[in-house]
Amino acid sequence: MKILTFSGIVLAFSASSALAQTTHSIDHSGMHMSVSQMEDAVHATAVVNSISEGSANVSHDPIPAIGWPGMTMDLPLLADAQIMGDVAQGDKVTLMLLKGTDGMYAIGAMMPN
Numbered sequence: 001m002k003i004l005t006f007s008g009i010v011l012a013f014s015a016s017s018a019l020a021q022t023t024h025s026i027d028h029s030g031m032h033m034s035v036s037q038m039e040d041a042v043h044a045t046a047v048v049n050s051i052s053e054g055s056a057n058v059s060h061d062p063i064p065a066i067g068w069p070g071m072t073m074d075l076p077l078l079a080d081a082q083i084m085g086d087v088a089q090g091d092k093v094t095l096m097l098l099k100g101t102d103g104m105y106a107i108g109a110m111m112p113n
């Protein structure tokens with residue numbers, strides 16, 4: 001059973017995003033992903049700017065393992081993502097990103113730092 005509760009989270013853009021080095025946005029709307037299809041989990045420290053039912057906007061630190069610079073971006077939030085504790089806008093978290101067969105990364109877990 002999955003229970004995602006994001007009560008109290010304001011869907012507003014955090015001022016901290018202004019600190020990000022670059023900004024991009026990826027359309028993942030056509031993505032179909034299952035856990036069995038995933039590979040190459042990576043972890044990253046990030047600040048959550050906003051979070052909603054299917055995605056989160058984060059400003060993440062550089063992720064050398066996959067060659068990403070630090071940036072602000074929207075990432076899909078998997079339907080079965082594991083959210084450890086309460087995560088609110090502006091919180092610093094560790095993300096576990098899972099790679100789908102399409103090569104795109106999505107948030108598989110999020111835990112407050």
Ligand SMILES: [Cu+2]
Pocket residue numbers: 060068070071072073
């Ligand atoms: Cu990014």
